[in-house]
Amino acid sequence: MNLTLEPEIVTWPETHYVFLERTGPFMKTAPDAWTNLHKNVPAIAEKNQITGYMSLYKVGPQIYRAGVSVTAPPIDLPEGIHYEKFSGGKYSRFVLTGSFSQLPEASCKVWTIAEEKPIAQRNDFAIEHYTNDPRITPEEQLVTEILVPTA
Secondary structure: OEEOOOOEEEEEOOEEEEEEEEEOOHHHHHHHHHHHHHHHHHHHHHHOOEEEEEEEEEOOOOEEEEEEEEOOOOOOOOOOOEEEEEOOEEEEEEEEEOOHHHHHHHHHHHHHHHHHOOOOEOOOOEEEEEOOOOOOOOHHHOEEEEEEEEO
16 A cells, blocks of 8 residues: 555645535445435536545544535535535645555554554544546556644
C-alpha cells in the first residue's frame, strides 16, 4: 500500500458541498451513497459547476457523506441530495496512491497513526478527497487525500 505515514498540516478551504448522507457501517453505507450520488451527478451538473469529488465522514456516529464540491450555492438539487457550506479548517493530510479498494485499510492505518502520534483532533468531519478522475486515471495512479480534522 502506497500511503504517506507522516501527515502534512493543511488548511481546507470553505467549500460549497452537495451530498447524499447515510448512517451506519461504512462498508455498507459508502458504496450505497456513491452509487446513488453518481446517478444524480448529471442532474446536479445541469445547473451547477462541479469542481471535485469528496466524502465527509464521522467515525463516532458513523455518518458518511458522498458528495461533490461546487463553485457556488447550488440551484435545483434532485430530491434527497443536500447542500451545506462546509467550513473547512485545519487538517492532518495523508495521501494514498492506488486503488480505491485500498481505502478501508488506508483509513484504518491513518486513524491508528492519528491516535499513536497523537494528533490533537477536533470534533468535525474527516475528508477523503479524490484528486483525479477514476474514469480516465489508471487505478494504480489514483490519488486520495485522507484528512483528519486537527485542533
